[in-house]
Amino acid sequence: xxxxxxxxxxxxxxxxxxxxxxxxxxxxxxxxxxxxxxxxxxxxxxxxxxxxxxxxxxxxxxxxxxxxxxxxxxxxxxxxxxxxxxxxxxxxxxxxxxxxxxxxxxxxxxxxxxxxxxxxxxxxxxxxxxxxxxxxxxxxxxxxxxxxxxxxxxxxxxxxxxxxxxxxxxxxxxxxxxxxxxxxxxxxxxxxxxxxxxxxxxxxxxxxxxxxxxxxxxxxxxxxxxxxxxxxxxxxxxxxxxxxxxxxxxxxxxxxxxxxxxxxxxxxxxxxxxxxxxxxxxxxxxxxxxxxxxxxxxxxxxxxxxxxxxxxxxxxxxxxxxxxxxxxxxxxxxxxxxxxxxxxxxxxxxxxxxxxxxxxxxxxxxxxxxxxxxxxxxxxxxxxxxxxxxxxxxxxxxxxxxxxxxxxxxxxxxxxxxxxxxxxxxxxxxxxxxxxxxxxxxxxxxxxxxxxxx
Ligand SMILES: Nc1ncnc2c1ncn2[C@@H]1O[C@H](COP(=O)(O)OP(=O)(O)OP(=O)(O)O)[C@@H](O)[C@H]1O
Ligand SMILES: [Mg+2]
Numbered sequence: 001x002x003x004x005x006x007x008x009x010x011x012x013x014x015x016x017x018x019x020x021x022x023x024x025x026x027x028x029x030x031x032x033x034x035x036x037x038x039x040x041x042x043x044x045x046x047x048x049x050x051x052x053x054x055x056x057x058x059x060x061x062x063x064x065x066x067x068x069x070x071x072x073x074x075x076x077x078x079x080x081x082x083x084x085x086x087x088x089x090x091x092x093x094x095x096x097x098x099x100x101x102x103x104x105x106x107x108x109x110x111x112x113x114x115x116x117x118x119x120x121x122x123x124x125x126x127x128x129x130x131x132x133x134x135x136x137x138x139x140x141x142x143x144x145x146x147x148x149x150x151x152x153x154x155x156x157x158x159x160x161x162x163x164x165x166x167x168x169x170x171x172x173x174x175x176x177x178x179x180x181x182x183x184x185x186x187x188x189x190x191x192x193x194x195x196x197x198x199x200x201x202x203x204x205x206x207x208x209x210x211x212x213x214x215x216x217x218x219x220x221x222x223x224x225x226x227x228x229x230x231x232x233x234x235x236x237x238x239x240x241x242x243x244x245x246x247x248x249x250x251x252x253x254x255x256x257x258x259x260x261x262x263x264x265x266x267x268x269x270x271x272x273x274x275x276x277x278x279x280x281x282x283x284x285x286x287x288x289x290x291x292x293x294x295x296x297x298x299x300x301x302x303x304x305x306x307x308x309x310x311x312x313x314x315x316x317x318x319x320x321x322x323x324x325x326x327x328x329x330x331x332x333x334x335x336x337x338x339x340x341x342x343x344x345x346x347x348x349x350x351x352x353x354x355x356x357x358x359x360x361x362x363x364x365x366x367x368x369x370x371x372x373x374x375x376x377x378x379x380x381x382x383x384x385x386x387x388x389x390x391x392x393x394x395x396x397x398x399x400x401x402x403x404x405x406x407x408x409x410x411x412x413x414x415x416x417x418x419x420x421x422x423x424x425x426x427x428x429x430x431x432x433x434x435x436x437x438x439x440x441x442x443x444x445x446x447x448x449x450x451x452x453x454x
Contacts, residue, residue, distance in 0.1 A: 026123045028130075031099075032115045046141030047117050051083065051094055052076050053144060079115070087133045092121035146259060147232045154236045154256075159248045161255060166235055168225035174372050175219060175226050176365035176396045177358075185223075186230065188354060192331070193231055199328065206328030209319065211347055213339040214358035217397030220335040223358065224263055227331065234260040240267075246314030253318050261331040267346070268336045312343055319351055361396045363389040369396065373403040374412040381416045388423040393430070398422065 034041040052075060061078035077083060082095040095118045121129045153166035172186055192208050199206040212220040228235050236256050243249050256262060319332060334352065336342060347355070361369075363386040370376040402419040405411075 024123050025120050026126060026129075028119045030117045030119070043138060044115075044117065046138045046145070047094075048076055048141070049144040049148075050137045050141035051117070053140075087136065088128065090121065090125045090128060090133075092119060092125075092129060092133070094119055149232065151228060151232065152234045154234065156237075156239055156242055156252055158242055159244065159251060161236065161252065163234075166228065168229065170222045170225040171229050172226045174368070175223060176361060176368040176372075176399070177219070178362065178364045185354075185356065189227060189231055193329070196328070207330045207332060208354070209332045209352040210334070211339070211352040211355045212333060212335045212358060213337070213355070215360070215395060216337060217395035218358040218360065219396050220358055221265065223356075224261060224333055224335075227333070228261055231261075231331075232259070233331065236260055236262045238262060238264050240264060240310055240315075243310050245309040246311060246317075249310050249314055249318065256330065258329045260329075261333055263333045263335070265335045266337070267334045268338050268341045312346065316345060316351070360393045361389070361399045365396060366399055369399055369403055370412075370416075373400070373405070374415065376412055379412065379416060381413070381420065385416065385420060385423070388420065388427070392423040392426040394423060394426050 030041065030044050030047055032041060032044045033039065034044075061081050062075045063078045064075055077094075077096045079096055079098055082093055084091060084093050086092070096115065097118060098115055119129075151166040152163040153168075154161040154163040156162075172182060175182065196206060212223060214220060224235065227233070234257065238252065240249075243252065253262070332352075334346075339347070339355075339357075346352070366385065366389060370379070370382075399419065402422050403415050405415060
């Protein structure tokens with residue numbers, strides 16, 4: 001009161017400077033609830049996730065909650081705990097705390113405890129921390145959230161998506177495949193999921209197309225599940241035959257969210273996609289030449305078109321058209337049993353970035369299954385099985401069938417013996433078939449010779 005006003009101001013200013021001199025740290029507070037309407041802050045929850053990965057190692061008092069998928073415990077720092085972190089050699093500290101308790105009222109149903117995180121660091125690293133470090137924290141935190149979130153499986157009934165919780169247990173670890181090939185796919189997926197900046201720089205939509213092909217039971221659908229589990233993406237299983245026309249297709253595809261895999265199974269049979277475009281060309285040609293088609297055929301085509309009018313060009317337009325660019329990070333996966341039947345336009349390079357062949361089980365892939373099913377690293381029957389795999393074509397699905405224990409206490413040896421019988425039978429069948437074929441050819445050759453004689 002006795003101080004002149006100015007003097008008081010001056011004193012405050014200097015005391016702050018003196019403080020700053022002895023206390024060379026900067027503190028930033030991140031409140032849980034922000035804004036006038038007190039919504040939960042995105043930064044706070046990202047930090048919470050980020051810290052959950054490091055705190056469980058460091059902090060001594062933790063809070064545990066059941067995660068959203070009802071399976072795992074999520075650990076976070078308890079109130080008033082502190083943990084350290086390091087970024088490019090710079091030490092910094094995170095502390096959790098409570099503040100400004102406000103009474104809960106009828107109109108203010110926000111919890112009366114308000115939490116915050118406080119970040120402390122030396123002021124000479126101000127630029128490094130406020131820029132790159134906080135960006136890193138937010139990005140990591142969001143990535144962890146995606147990893148922990150519940151994945152969904154969408155299916156279209158007609159023109160609407162409906163979803164169920166996606167809980168397929170398949171992972172790349174349980175997938176039977178040659179190790180190098182598997183690793184190549186995993187690396188490819190990882191590179192894609194981290195390539196946001198790259199795609200932005202080259203000016204392309206952040207998406208990637210895979211074509212999985214191979215005989216039935218070789219693990220195409222299983223691999224899609226493993227991809228979704230690996231990346232934490234949702235799956236949109238698009239049933240093309242239920243989509244009426246291109247407009248509907250476009251609507252469905254616009255409704256898909258980022259971080260998802262759009263799957264079109266059995267692309268060769270889900271539509272007469274392969275034929276339709278050619279048919280149209282033919283029609284044009286024929287009408288140009290003013291040749292009238294027989295009526296019956298026209299009617300038949302009309303009927304076909306009624307059930308589904310999605311065309312190959314409609315699909316292609318989506319794949320590299322504008323819609324695919326709205327909101328990035330999507331994988332598009334086609335599967336087929338007959339790659340050679342597909343229209344070249346659909347699979348030309350640049351459209352489907354990666355072609356993956358899933359094929360018959362070989363010994364390396366079998367070893368993965370033996371490990372999964374029986375925890376076997378080695379067994380005295382392995383050399384024999386290895387030999388048989390050289391000759392036999394058996395799908396992983398069939399091999400898995402043999403390895404499936406027949407009883408709870410199922411013996412590994414029994415399963416392996418059953419597999420050996422199966423492999424021998426497969427080889428036998430191939431030989432028989434070849435013999436029958438040879439006979440047929442022989443006979444037809446004989447017949448031809450006879451006719452020539454006549
Ligand atoms: N490579 C594999 N690794 C592990 N299990 C496999 C593999 N391939 C097939 N299986 C097993 O066989 C079953 C059928 O496999 P899946 O449905 O993935 O085959 P697909 O290639 O999609 O066949 P289709 O062409 O008929 O759709 C699965 O339940 C899975 O357990
Ligand atoms: Mg399948």
